[in-house]
Amino acid sequence: MSEACRPDVTVFNSALETGIRSxxxxxxxxxxxxxLQRLVDFDYLVVHSGDLEGPESLHPPLPLREGELLVRRNIIESGILLMMSRGLVTRIANAEGIFYQASDYAKPFVDSLTTPYMRSLIDRANWVRDTVGNMDTTDLHNLINGFFNKWTTQFHPLGGSNKNE
Incomplete structure (x- = not known):
């Protein structure tokens, strides 16, 4: 049985998918x-651009998607490592921390991906860059937390909880 036909092999939310998005x-x-944190934030905004009143989101707006923020970091880190192993991403370590940068091979590789989904992904990545690319880390963090706070309050009972009900 080929890898593509195996039911236990998934591309959705895999290192490959998040690596390509990163x-x-x-x-x-x-x-x-x-x-890594900025990549996680940008990844969320690329996938859910509609949350920021941008282009239609790439993925559907599922309820309770704040859980994505909790698992996204590890998956994205795995994806970055996969892209690094292929020479598409470079890791830069300095006194400020660890950073990632597209290598010289990255743009030609990305430009060769021509499916409608990839074109939409590239458009969203450019939109996120133009919209929040110059935002400082604190403001970006507050923006992302604002989504999280909005979603969690949507699921609190009106008027508070009553343990006797």
Missing amino acids: LVILVANFPSAMD
Whole structure:
């Protein structure tokens, strides 16, 4: 049985999927290097651009998607490592921390991906760069936390909880 036909093999939320998205984000922001948290934030905004009143989101707006923020970091880190192993991403360590940057091979690789989904992904990555690319880390963190706070309050009972009900 080929890998593509195995029911236990998934591309959705895999290191491959998040690695490609991270690569597209890094290419859109080249020559800037990004730390892992900024990549996580940008990845969320690329996938859910509609939350920021941008282009239609790439993925559907599922309820309770704040859980994505909790698991996204590890998956994205695995994806970055996969892209690094292929020479598409470079890791830069300095006194400020660890950063990632698209390599010289990244843009030609991304440009060769021509499916409608990839074109939409590239468009969203460019939109996120233009919209929040110059935002400082604290403001970006507050923006992302604002989504999280909005979603969690949507699921609190009106008037507070009553343990006797």
